[in-house]
Amino acid sequence: MSIASTGSLYSMELLAKRLCTHIDLSPAERELLLTRSHCARTYSSGSTVVMPEQPSLRPTLIVSGWACRERITPSGNRQLLSVLMPGDLIWDGGEERPIDLLEVVAVSNLTVINIAGAVRAMAEDPNRFRSLRHGLGMLRLIEEEQLLEHVVRLGSQSALQRMASLILELFERCHSIGFVTGKTFVMPLTQECLSNFVGLSIIHVNRILRRLKSEGFIRLRSGLVEILDWSGLADIADVSVADRIPVPAADQQRAPISALEMAMA
Amino acid sequence: MSIASTGSLYSMELLAKRLCTHIDLSPAERELLLTRSHCARTYSSGSTVVMPEQPSLRPTLIVSGWACRERITPSGNRQLLSVLMPGDLIWDGGEERPIDLLEVVAVSNLTVINIAGAVRAMAEDPNRFRSLRHGLGMLRLIEEEQLLEHVVRLGSQSALQRMASLILELFERCHSIGFVTGKTFVMPLTQECLSNFVGLSIIHVNRILRRLKSEGFIRLRSGLVEILDWSGLADIADVSVADRIPVPAADQQRAPISALEMAMA
DNA sequence: CGGGTGTTTGAATGGCGTCAAAGATTGTGG
DNA sequence: CCACAATCTTTGACGCCATTCAAACACCCG
Numbered sequence: 339m340s341i342a343s344t345g346s347l348y349s350m351e352l353l354a355k356r357l358c359t360h361i362d363l364s365p366a367e368r369e370l371l372l373t374r375s376h377c378a379r380t381y382s383s384g385s386t387v388v389m390p391e392q393p394s395l396r397p398t399l400i401v402s403g404w405a406c407r408e409r410i411t412p413s414g415n416r417q418l419l420s421v422l423m424p425g426d427l428i429w430d431g432g433e434e435r436p437i438d439l440l441e442v443v444a445v446s447n448l449t450v451i452n453i454a455g456a457v458r459a460m461a462e463d464p465n466r467f468r469s470l471r472h473g474l475g476m477l478r479l480i481e482e483e484q485l486l487e488h489v490v491r492l493g494s495q496s497a498l499q500r501m502a503s504l505i506l507e508l509f510e511r512c513h514s515i516g517f518v519t520g521k522t523f524v525m526p527l528t529q530e531c532l533s534n535f536v537g538l539s540i541i542h543v544n545r546i547l548r549r550l551k552s553e554g555f556i557r558l559r560s561g562l563v564e565i566l567d568w569s570g571l572a573d574i575a576d577v578s579v580a581d582r583i584p585v586p587a588a589d590q591q592r593a594p595i596s597a598l599e600m601a602m603a
Numbered sequence: 604m605s606i607a608s609t610g611s612l613y614s615m616e617l618l619a620k621r622l623c624t625h626i627d628l629s630p631a632e633r634e635l636l637l638t639r640s641h642c643a644r645t646y647s648s649g650s651t652v653v654m655p656e657q658p659s660l661r662p663t664l665i666v667s668g669w670a671c672r673e674r675i676t677p678s679g680n681r682q683l684l685s686v687l688m689p690g691d692l693i694w695d696g697g698e699e700r701p702i703d704l705l706e707v708v709a710v711s712n713l714t715v716i717n718i719a720g721a722v723r724a725m726a727e728d729p730n731r732f733r734s735l736r737h738g739l740g741m742l743r744l745i746e747e748e749q750l751l752e753h754v755v756r757l758g759s760q761s762a763l764q765r766m767a768s769l770i771l772e773l774f775e776r777c778h779s780i781g782f783v784t785g786k787t788f789v790m791p792l793t794q795e796c797l798s799n800f801v802g803l804s805i806i807h808v809n810r811i812l813r814r815l816k817s818e819g820f821i822r823l824r825s826g827l828v829e830i831l832d833w834s835g836l837a838d839i840a841d842v843s844v845a846d847r848i849p850v851p852a853a854d855q856q857r858a859p860i861s862a863l864e865m866a867m868a
Numbered sequence: 869c870g871g872g873t874g875t876t877t878g879a880a881t882g883g884c885g886t887c888a889a890a891g892a893t894t895g896t897g898g
Numbered sequence: 899c900c901a902c903a904a905t906c907t908t909t910g911a912c913g914c915c916a917t918t919c920a921a922a923c924a925c926c927c928g
Contacts, residue, residue, distance in 0.1 A: 490684075493802035541884090577676070806916090
């Protein structure tokens, strides 16, 4: 882990943008997010970001790269509980919510910034930053909803369904933070990570991905996922379509030039 | 569903007792729980307690019988997300927490009481009922932790492990509300319910139970589960032993006479 | 007594895991 | 820049765990 002293203005814009899809931020709230200087940390792939015994880390925003919450069983099995990507928050374990006590590990090179300053300012003047607080609360609810959806995935779906629904979920989350170019997004997850998340063996994950490729649902090379047959995938996935957004037209949704680069960092 | 006007004093004691294992209640708080008159409702097995579209129900305490939170996939598959038993709370969906928006169905005959009165009094005088509020919050955290443990179960355990860890969890929960007599507790779940919860087919659940019986781990007849080999089950289950309590000696833990009867109602 | 629901059991199929080993890719240091 | 190691991906063969189909068997309730 290394520490940098940069301001990371750009990354707070990511959070602001994400919040604005759910709520309206007042000028003061936007200012709070964008004017604080934030301490950035980087982790290399595989390193531990938060350890359960030491709930020290203050509220943190993922800026680039992906991470996972995990739990290791006594026999050494590893189960990933959720996938975290830029724009996702990691809270202090001090609030004692079980999900915040899970270990977080970087699954790619990862950059995070500490948003304790903004959170503290929020706590000092609750009324002024009401909708900001509300927005941050929503981000937790979204993660909780993803967890419920994951229980359904693990409990009642076949390997093919699990992979299809996961790919759709990841696509949509990348889409909502502007990390989708055309129908392609960067997925920095090894097949081992995928298998630990969806509860399958590595080898079977590989087979399923091969099938999704050969049957024309996706293209996949070097961590880039391209959705070729959106509705076909959705048919397979068998998840509630209520919150499913259609795949964007290829020429819409031009991501900022640097978005892909950030994700690849 | 039927409505009764009884006071259900006895049932609030159940909640008070459960809270007291985690926090200390002040006299005022105990009084708040025990003196309010509460409206009791009963549901027959299979009926819906809370529907997701209609988050109408005010905070509710399960008094007797079991229920489950469930989600139905578009293709009609049913996945149970959690098991609820006496002493568990069902919150208003109005707070918009995803878990509270799940449908709740009774899986046995069920009696609940509305605790909106106590909750309202709590909201009006937060300081006075601080630790009560804290205690109720803990109950949600416990359910969240159970959900995480369930993800591990579904994602990384075999059928045998799933059943073993589930039986241990249910035993401990029954134990913590005084519904265990000796090493036996009432489990009003059909094998279909079990299968919908642990993500297996009904038939395989049956086979696994047969195996657990024939190999001397449990005894099982007409909804009564007796733990015969606690450490053997724990070995199989492969769950974090941190919060595992040992099985009580046979002559300790005499449950109140009516506890078993209540559960069977 | 009959129907419905839940449980139990068998046989056969198939999905998924395990073992083993060969490519492909990435990253590192010379 | 290349070579090498390490990691990740891919593929085949085999076997087991779990599902499905089918059909008795118990139990409860009207």
